[in-house]
Amino acid sequence: MSQYQAVKGTKDIFPDEAVQWQFVEGVVRWLAGLYGFNEVRTPAFEYTELFQRGIGATTDIVGKEMFSFLPDPQGRSLTLRPEMTAGVMRAALQRNLLSQAPVHKLFYISDLFRKERPQAGRQRQFTQFGAELLGVSSPAAVAEVLSFMMGVFETLGLKGLRLRINTLGDLEDRARYREALRTYFLPYADELDESSKERLEKNPLRILDSKNPALKDMIFGAPKLFDHLKPEAVEEFEEVLSLLRDRGIAYEVDHLLVRGLDYYCHTAFEVTSSELGAQDAIGGGGRYDGLARELGGGKDMPAVGFAVGMERLLIAMEKQGLLEGLKPEGPKVFVVVQQQELSGHGMQVAFQLRRAGISTELDLAGRSMKAQMREANRLGSAYALFIGQTEFESGQYGLKNLVSSEQETLGLEAVIERLREPSIQESLKG
């Protein structure tokens, strides 16, 4: 084994797997286009304060999962981005996007970093695709974002998903509810587990998230956030649900759903897959109108977004056999030379074929004809082009169809004619 191996929680993706990624990414980009989301790319690291302010200092992500470092002893601390929303919002504020147009629809496919203990569906470097809709967060905007997300799953053919949705109310609602929760849990303080005790102080909402079975009854009896909402918030939530029904998107209302990032308000949602292990959340998101103010934007900015874990998505697809048959595309033709002295001419022919837009492979290792043919077969080449002494002299090559095994003798122009595929433009017109 090599002296070096991939860092804990990271992995290499070789061509066989890379084509699966390309397939999913292609669907994401295609649907993003249909829904009018344009790609945004932000830096892989930001100032640490951005995440502390944006995500919330009491969250696990900020508290113990960030890869932070000092670029130099006097410099400001930097952090490898653990999620995308804070960075996108920072970029939007910095560019003052909303002064250029009142609504922006952005999507991304990006690598993120979190210092967690790796397990099934959880790595330290992972990839999310997601969308951020800035400028409006109306029920229509929420439905727009959810439709895009669910549309990706539907297009990919993924089954067995659960969409759970909840409303967290506005900041005032949450503040009132926080106090109600604290009052409720305080008498039970001794029965709470360590982490819940801490949350009681800092962020009692997240006690509801606990999966600790010992706390189940206590949580069940807790006051409901829903009862602390203003009527407008309830009304708005109903409208979101109504829009989802209109679009045939199945959901379950779950009043215990609390997202782990502090910036969410009003609608929050999460999608889980039955194909995954303990880490079954495949995507999630919600509204975050207050994030802009939190980041020094001076005022709230209506915004709603989601993020989906690519690795988890791929695991679920694999389990459902949705990735079968995906493999790197082989060349159209493999140039086979009889002997090494002809390899120079073989290269010339290969380059001319490539210039003509035909994917062409050739042997670079000076191997036997048999080995070259094996290689052509392994790569899944459609044709083999034989160049022996006779062909070299006559300029008439042997073109063999590797599926039908039929072979014909043709000049280079005729070979190109036979192998040339219609260009993309042509096939689009056709």
Add this chain to the structure above:
RNA sequence: GUGAUUGUAGCUCAGUUGGUUAGAGCGCCAGGUUGUGGCCCUGGAGGUCGGGGGUUCGAGUCCCCUCAUUCACCCCA
């Protein structure tokens, strides 16, 4: 951070109560056809048995340490 799990060829794994030069399948390379692949046959390359220490006449097999893996808690995508 806590708990458990597993580390033998590129991959998936066998290796019996510790006993001579560590095996299989797949993959790879070559030959069988010195001008033609897939199937088949034959042969070959490839392993300091994760690393270190210990017990023993003898350790892939037992003990300790260490590193890594995987799964779960936690949290999240």
